Amino acid sequence: MKTNTRIVSLALAVLVAATLVPIPAGAAIANYLFLGLEAVGTDCTLDSRIGKTSTDTKHVVNLADCLELKKNACAIKVNWTLNSVTTADWHWYSKLSLPNGTCTDSDITTLGTSCLAELYYGEQDFLSAAGVAIPIQIQVVGDSAGDATLTTSGCAAGTDFTTNLYVIVYTPALLATQTATYTGQSIPFRFDLKPPVAPKLEESDEGDSNITVKWSDPDNGDEAGIEYVVYWGKEKFDATSLALAKRSGPYSVKSHQLTGLDNEVLYWFAVAAVDTNGNEGPLSVVNTAMPVPVLDFFEAYRDGDGGVGREKGGYCFIATAAYGSAMADQVWTLRTFRDRFLLSWGPGRGLVATYYALSPPLADFIAGNDTMRAVVRVVLWPLVTAAGWATALPSGWGFVLPLLLVLMVVATGFATLTVVRARRRS
Amino acid sequence: MRTAISVPVAVLTALVVLGTSLPALAESPRAFMAELKFGPWRPDVDKEFATKTPWSDAFGGGSFLMTQLEFDWEFFKKVGVLAVGGTIGYSQAKGHGRLSDKTKSTDTTSMHLMPLSLSLIYRFDYLERRFKFPFVPVVKGGVDAYFWWVTNGVGSVSKAADGTSGKGLTMGGHVTAGIMFLLDSLAPMMAQTLDQEIGVNNTYLFAEYTWNWIDDFGSNKSINLSSRNFLAGIAFEF
Incomplete structure (x- = not known):
């Protein structure tokens, strides 16, 4: 490869060589291949958003990338080649436009007002050395307006522009037979x-071991693809001390729940907002919040004031209405009888369930009528x-009561039968 | 003397006449019924307590939508229909937790309920089949198993201070009474076509009232999910 490198005294260092092949004017370079991008320099890397691979067609540099390139004096090496050519000698040129500018790609004499006033030249035999990569380096340097730098203000935040790199080729062997044309x-x-x-x-929102951070974004509303990151921690921080905070996100919605926090801390x-090219904006105002204990439904249901789940012994509707208080001795006696005998027995539990289902409206009626309350007390x-006798029995003697009840029923039935038969005989 | 005929009677008469006026086509065999029904649901949790009202505090005084799907197998079809059926449903109550001063928190809390039921069903469709009377009374009874779980402000299953997990299974029973209206009586030709083409013999709109006792048969260690529900929906017999 013969390469004539002329390093520009200004910002760009470009190595270009090519030989023109007669190609119709205005067409892209035939057999052109983009081979990818590399970082050049110590501690220099390129983010994937710059489109490093040979199949990438979009190449983006964000603010952080730009500052990093400038800080470490990195260069972006653009590798390209021509494939499957039939002519040996090629001449190639490179141009770089100003921000948002263009250069002509059909000649090498016209640079125009929006193209950098430098042209880079090289020569290359693509026939014998097929597919060899030709590097062109772009470097971001300089800050002052006097330097023809990639940008007139370096990596000045707040700008968004496109710079075009041009590769222009021709082959001298064909110049003798036809008009030389350049293809870019x-x-x-x-x-x-x-x-x-x-x-x-x-x-x-301050919740139980959590804080729901909410925000609005009226000023970035028109920009598509904006996401958000949340910085948070127990220590006070600001834009200069973000290392003290944890970073969560990015999120596409405008709220985020921080969980696993300590209550009353x-x-x-x-x-901060982040755009689609990874530019993270400044922090919002830093706020504070404190998670607080909250009883959800189940916690409130199990919360002890009177016991776990149901109040101790549960609620005897009719007896409470008749005796006037859930704490009355008689109500406690009935409750103890229920817990000790009825609930330990299947049919007993069914009886209790039926009682709970049917008794509340009856209890409401009784509670509002003193006469009915007195009548119910007599009945009860x-x-x-x-129930008092039964609950006084030692544990294990629970069978005595149902046995007594059965005997009472049998005795009553026998007595009734005897009386009836006696009356018939008489 | 002119006798006034009430509008409902006139409508019913028209339906019966319409139903009996069609040429009788052979009905495909029927063996199953599927029901889709909806209604409000609110459990009797607060009745466990004399003074506390944890349900109302979290979820307010209203009801929540219960959706149920029932599938019955009809095993007796002489005078009326006897069937056994299974039901699966879902309901979710959404509300807010309480701070230590009893005021409402911004933290949400939800109770999810998945009731499963096994029922014996009797439908008195004798009048419908014999006289084309389009109303069919129905009674059901059976046992229930309610799967439930409560979530807290971060979406996790709740856990009480004593370590008890906020999820479980509560058993019980139910009794249901309802009435079904045969839609076929409004469009007999369409009903016959439906039967011939996809085998749906009858289509009903129905409403039913259910008494549920869901507290592990009176256990004072279980949450009381008993309720009285009104449900309405559509049923397909096939």
């Missing part, structure tokens, strides 16, 4: 150095007495 290929590089503005924090948080007296 452009590679656009977008420098998105414009981060989104800060969102506005709304009032957050103050937490600091802020939000033998039951309360029997």
Whole structure:
């Protein structure tokens, strides 16, 4: 490969060589192949958004990328080649446009007002050395307006522009037989150095071991693909001390619940917007919130004031209505009888379930009528007495009561039968 | 003397006449019924307590939508229809937790319920089949198993201070009474076509009232999910 390199005294260092092949004017370079991008320099890397591989067609540099390239004096090496050519000698040229500008790609004499005033030249035998990569380097340097740098203001935040790199080729062997024509290929590089503005924090929700951070974003509303990151922690932080905070996200919605927090501990948080090219905007105002204990339904249901789940012994509707208080001795006696005898027995549980289903409206009626309350107390007296005897029995003697009941029923039935038969005989 | 005929009677008469006026085509065999029904649901949790109202505090005074799907197998079809059926449903109550001062928190809490039932069903369709009277009374009874789980403000299953997990299974029973209206009486030709083409013998709109006792048969260690529900829906007999 013969290469004539003329390094520009200004910002660009470009190595270009090519030989023209008669190709119709205005057409892209035949057999042109983009081979990809590389970082050149110490501690230099390229993010995938720059489109490093040979199949990438979009090449984007965001603000952080630009500052990094400039800080470490990195260069972007653009590799290209021609494949399957039939002529040996090629001449090639490279041009670079100004931000949002263009260069002509059909000649090498006209640069125009939006093209950098430098031209780079090289020569290459693509026939014997087929597919060899030709590098062109783009470097971001300089800050002052006097340098013809990639941007007139370096990596100035707030700008968003495209710079086009042009490769122009021709082969001298054909110049003798026909008019030389130049064919060009452009590679656009977008420098998105414009981060989104800060969102506005709304009032957050303080929950049990959690804080729901909410925000609005009226100023970035027109920009598609905006996402958000949340910075948060127990220590106060600001834009210069983000290392003190944890980073969550990005999220496409405008709220995020921080979980696993400590109740009654103050937490600091802020939000930043991130655009589709990874530009993270400034932080919102930093706010604070404190998670607090909350009883959800089940916790409230099980919360002890009176016991777990149901109040101790449960609720005896009719007896409470008749005796006026759930704490009355008679009510406690009936409740104890229920818990000790009825609930330990299948039919007993069914009886209790039926009682709970049917008794509340009856209890409401009784509670509002003193006469009915007195009548019910009279009716309940033998039951309360029997329940008292039964609950006084030692544990394990529970069978005695049902046995006594069965004997009473049998005795009553026998007595009734005897009386009836005696009357018939008489 | 002119006798006034009430509108409902006139409508019913028209339906019966319409139903009996069609040429009788052989009906395909019927063996099953599928029901889709909806209605409000609110359990009697607060009745466990004399003073506390944890359900109302979290979920308010209203009801929540219960959706149920029932599938019956008709095993007796002489005078009326006896069937056994299974039901699966779902309901979700959404509300808010409470702060220590009893005020409402921004944290949400939800109770999810999946009731499963096994029922014996009797439909008195004798009048419908004999006289084309389009109303069919129905009674059901059976046992239930309600799967339930409660979630907290971060969407996890709740856990009480004593370590008890906020999910479980509560058993019980139910009794249902309802009435079904045969839609076929409004469009007999369409009903016959439906039977011939896809085998749906009858289509009903129905409403039913259910008494549920869901508290592990009176256990004072179980949450009380008993309720009285009104459900309405559509049924297909095939």
